[in-house]
Amino acid sequence: NAGVTQTPKFRVLKTGQSMTLLCAQDMNHEYMYWYRQDPGMGLRLIHYSVGEGTTAKGEVPDGYNVSRLKKQNFLLGLESAAPSQTSVYFCASSLRVTRVRAHNEQFFGPGTRLTVL
Amino acid sequence: GESVGLHLPTLSVQEGDNSIINCAYSNSASDYFIWYKQESGKGPQFIIDIRSNMDKRQGQRVTVLLNKTVKHLSLQIAATQPGDSAVYFCAEIDYGGSQGNLIFGKGTKLSVKP
Numbered sequence: 556n557a558g559v560t561q562t563p564k565f566r567v568l569k570t571g572q573s574m575t576l577l578c579a580q581d582m583n584h585e586y587m588y589w590y591r592q593d594p595g596m597g598l599r600l601i602h603y604s605v606g607e608g609t610t611a612k613g614e615v616p617d618g619y620n621v622s623r624l625k626k627q628n629f630l631l632g633l634e635s636a637a638p639s640q641t642s643v644y645f646c647a648s649s650l651r652v653t654r655v656r657a658h659n660e661q662f663f664g665p666g667t668r669l670t671v672l
Numbered sequence: 673g674e675s676v677g678l679h680l681p682t683l684s685v686q687e688g689d690n691s692i693i694n695c696a697y698s699n700s701a702s703d704y705f706i707w708y709k710q711e712s713g714k715g716p717q718f719i720i721d722i723r724s725n726m727d728k729r730q731g732q733r734v735t736v737l738l739n740k741t742v743k744h745l746s747l748q749i750a751a752t753q754p755g756d757s758a759v760y761f762c763a764e765i766d767y768g769g770s771q772g773n774l775i776f777g778k779g780t781k782l783s784v785k786p
Contacts, residue, residue, distance in 0.1 A: 559715075586772075588773075595681075595778070596778055596779075597761055597776035597777050597778045597779055598716070598761070598774075598776045599776075600773055600774075603773065611771070613773065645715050645716070647715075652765070652767075652772030652773075653772075654703065654767045657723075658721055659704055659706075659721075659765060659772070660706055660718045660721060661718075661774060662718070663708075663715035663716045663717070664715050665714060665715050666713075666714070666715050
């Protein structure tokens with residue numbers, strides 16, 4: 556199993572350009588997440604999805620859109636990139652989070668380093 | 673708002689010594705806690721977790737302690753090795769309040785001196 560994969564690994568954009576980050580998981584997980592990580596900070600949740608065809612906002616959703624057309628894929632879009640969106644983006648997935656489940660960990664991809672000039 | 677934080681942003685230990693990484697949390701309703709390890713240039717990797725009805729859990733060379741009275745979580749690494757050098761994050765879930773989402777702390781960088 557490849558686990559969680561992300562495409563691309565690196566990208567440089569100019570202000571105003573658009574792009575889509577692709578996340579794929581082969582673990583049949585229901586839940587998927589997009590985070591951003593800035594230097595010296597923890598991970599902040601951008602958007603998440605609890606199932607195919609559903610998405611929800613996280614802590615820092617502004618400037619991003621997402622889609623979950625297939626269970627195994629979660630796409631993160633930047634319609635008009637800004638320098639403030641320079642960051643490392645991580646995708647994660649998990650089984651359905653429930654109180655009775657012994658383990659509710661998320662599995663992370665390797666990250667996408669995005670620079671917006 | 674509720675947050676998870678860390679007492680020490682950096683920790684330097686000698687190879688072979690034990691390491692203790694601390695984490696304070698403010699949400700008394702949090703039900704579940706995880707420690708992640710993140711090596712340079714990689715995604716976070718699950719280390720160990722603990723439910724709020726436990727106060728200690730052990731894994732291979734790692735132990736997590738939970739003190740709900742003072743809302744404190746710690747990760748103990750026995751016989752620290754150079755491969756343990758990484759940033760360690762604690763994270764929490766409040767099943768009733770955060771839709772099951774993880775709330776991450778800022779991380780502690782562990783450096784192991786040979």
